[in-house]
Amino acid sequence: MSRRKKSQAEFVRWFGPLLDALRELGGSGRPREVSDKIAESLKVPEEEREEVLRSGQSKFHNQVAWARQYLVWEGCLDSSKHGIWALTPKGEAAQLTMEQSRAIFLKWVDIHRKARKPQSGANIKNELPEEDGSSADTGEKTDLLEVLQSLTPQGFEKVCQRLLRESGFENVVVTGQSHDGGIDGYGTLELNPFVSFKVLFQCKRYKGTVSRAQVGDFRNAMIGRAEKGIIMTTGTFSSDATKEASRDGAPQVELVDGEKLVEMFQRAELGVKPKVIYEVDLPFFEPYM
Template sequence: MTIPDFQSLMLPLLEYLNDEKEHSHRETIDHICSEFKLTEKEKQETLQNGQSIIGNRISWAKVYMSKAGLIESTRRGFYRISQRGKKVLNEKPVEINIRYLKQFPEFLEFQAIKYTNIKKDRDETEAESITPDELMENGFNSIQASLGQELLIKLRSNSPSFFEKVVLDLLSNMGYGEGKVTGKTGDGGVDGLINQDRLGLDKIFFQAKRFGEDTPVSASMLRDFVGTLEVNGISKGVFMTTSRFPKDAENVISRSQKSIVLVDGPKLAKLLIDFNIGVSTTKTYEIKRIDSDYFIEE
C-alpha cells in the first residue's frame, strides 16, 4: 500500500484520538503505520530534510484539524481530541478533508491567511496537476498560513497594550518612522502615532483593536477614528485589527478626504511575517538552476 495523503489520514487520526487520552506524535505514527499496514520501506521514506513522509503527513493532518478546533495540543509533541472533535465523530462522517473543515470559522480564517499570497485559489487535491515549483509554493503558503494563525492566537491572548506596541513595531519596521503608543481609556479613537520626519511635522495616527475572529470592528469605531484624524488635522491613518472589518468599511472611510488604510487579521499576520515581528527563521531552502554561461566553451 502506498503512503496515504494527509487528507486521507484526517479521519483515522481523529478516530485514534477518540479515547480522549493524550497521545504523543511518535505513538500516533506507530498506530497509523499499523492501521494502514505500511511496509518498513514505506515507514523509512523521507523528505529531503530527513523527516519521514508519513510523520510529515500526520503532522499536517493534525495541524489542519487543529485549525478547525477538532484537536488540541496539550504540550509539545502531544495532543488529544477536543469536544468539537468528539461531536464530529458522533456525526459519523464518511471522510474528513479540507472541504469538510471549511464549515468551521477558525479553519476559514486559517484559509484566508493562506490564500492572501495566492493569486488563484487551488484545492490541495489538485497537487498532481501542478508543477513542482507551484507545489513548493503551495506548501510554503500552507506553512505561512499556519504560522499566521498562530500569531493571531498569540496576539489575542496578550493584552491590548501589548498589541498596540506590536503595531508600533510593525509600522517602524516597515519604514514609516519612529513613534509612540498613546492609547488609553477614552483615547478618542487613536492608540499611537508615527512621526514620518524628525521634526514630527508629518504624522500617521494608528488604531489597534485586539479582537477575536468572531468580533468584527464596528462601523462606529471607524467613524470615531476618522473623526479623530479630522479633529487633529492629521491626513494619514492606519487601523489594524486581529479580527475583521464590517462589509461597509470602505464606504465609511471613503466619505473622508483622509488617507486611511485598513489592515484585518489575515493581512496583519502576513505583514508580521514579512517584516519579522514575533517570528524567526528556522529553515532556508536554495532553489538552483543551470548556469548556462559556465558551459560555454572558449
C-alpha cells in the first residue's frame, strides 16, 4: 500500500469512537468538543493530538472531521452545516467495529469512483482526504488559513485588530513593536450600556502548537491590567494550554485557534466573499446505483 493510500485510510479508525463520543455528549456536539471527547476516552497521546499538517491544521481533528463526513454519507450523522455534529437514529443505534468501518469507507470510495467514471461534465468533487490536509468541511477553510499564515507578523496583528472591531470591540489598539510582556494589543468590549471591560490580546501567526507555558506567560503579563485576554493563532493549542487557559482561580484566557479564526472571518464576511456552490448529493442517488 502506498503512503498516500495509507494516509487516506487512517481516519477510518475514528468512525466508531466518533459515534461513541456523540452518544456520551448527549447526541450532539461541536467539532472540537467531539474530538476532545474521543481523545479523552481513548487516551490519545499528546504528541498525536498536537501533530499538524502542512496547512497548519490539527491532523487529529482533520481525521475526525473526515470520519464525520463518511458517517454523514452513510446516514449515521446529520448533514447540518451549522457547526454542530449530531447523531441520526441510525447513528444512535450503530456500534461500529473496525471491519464495519472499513466496509463503509470502501463502499463510499467505490460510489465516488463510479460517479467520476462517466465524463458527463458534472463537477463531482474528489472526497478523499489529501496528505496536505484538505478539509472535510470545506476547502475554503484551508485556503483562508494559508492566506492568514502568509501574512507578515505585523499584518496579522492588524487584520486581527480589524476582526475584533468587526466583532463588536471598541478602541482596539495594536501596540506595535513594543512586545509589552507578550501583549500585542488591547480593546474594550461593552456588554451593555452599564458594563464594559478591557481585553488584552496576543497574535501568533504560525503553524505550530501554542504551549501551556506560552498561555501562562501571557496571563502573567495581563494580571492587574485587564480582566480577560485573548490569544489568536493560525496554529493550534495543546490540551495542556487549553486547561491552563481555563484554570480555576486565574484570569480567563480565551483561545482562538486557526479553525475558529477562519470561522470568525467567515461569520464577519471579512476577507471572504460568500458564494453558492451546488455539488452532487451522492447519498441521494445511492439507492439507484
